[in-house]
Amino acid sequence: MSRADAVSTEVRAGVSLLERAVGYLLGVLPLVTDEELDADTPCRDWDLRLLLAHVQDSLDALNEAVDDGQVTVAPDPGSFAAPDAGAERAAGAVRESCRRLVAAWSRAGGGHEVIDVGGLRLSAAIVTGTGAIELAVHGWDIARACGAGRPLPPVLAEELLELAPLFVHPADRPGRFAPPLPVPEDAGVSERLLGFLGRRS
Template sequence: MTYSADIAEAARETARVTAAVTPDQLAGPTPCADYDTRTLVNHLVAYTGIGMELRARREPHPEGLDTRDFTAEPGWQAAYTAQLDRSVAAWSEPAAWEGEVNGMPAEGMAGMLFLELCLHGWDLARATGQDYAVADATAERLLDKVREYAQMYRDYKGFVEAAEVPEGAGALETAVALSGRDPYWAG
């Protein structure tokens, strides 16, 4: 099953959030305890921008991608938006969803990339005083993916234990909490 439309919506929202980041916010804290905003942005660009397209095309990550400071480059926000467009286009191709990517079923890889895109997009929104909003169906897809991969992410120290949410919390809040983030984080 493919969910290119959910990936596209999350990419649009994450691009919107990224476009509003100001240079003075880059040193600020984020809901990810190990990342300041600059580190979060660089991770986001490397893995959900460039890496997402490369995974769809079964191409290796270039050397130094994980240490590059994209925020030091002029026009980094527009470049990231353009890269997200290429990533969305790559995952819109039926062939991207077939076979394996790095020994994992392609749908599983897409799910993990979608999860990263949404959660780190949410992290960036919170870190910069913005809201992160996707349609209910996309939030439900995210919640499904967080439930599917939460233990694996915890095993690899990508998530901490789930946070509490009140009964009746929406899918986005619940997904954020299940990933170990405080859905009400405010800095």
């Protein structure tokens, strides 16, 4: 296999992982109601309304990556205010961005092998892998805020757990992710992933 073929295979694998993470996120969005928007989430100091705004921001960045081959560095997660929108509008905007994202990355295939993220050149596989972790785990956060038990699919969780130590660095804590939490030795793969990312399932 040539280097170009190997890179293309990595990109397609990253896109596939991103698609499955988006699928999980889409599955929890119907749980969002107006009554839940002020609910606490596993993300410290964020209610559900702010979490949805952050997810929308992440989706915008991923769409920028596939459309333009670059991502403008996002603001600090706590520095933006969530729009005063009802649940239908907020969840609907996330849902539409998810669909646009999957369609755009599927069309692009291996089109962007390298993406400029705030001046840092990263492979498309890293960008899609990081995006998959972000969207899947925040999908779990949304379900938890809505009082629903929606565990991450084991196969998806296992793949994300393999990638998480590569993509989540000490500098990301306590900004993007909380410090890791201990889990029982017999914990399942989803519980271990969530514990690594500072969440107690």
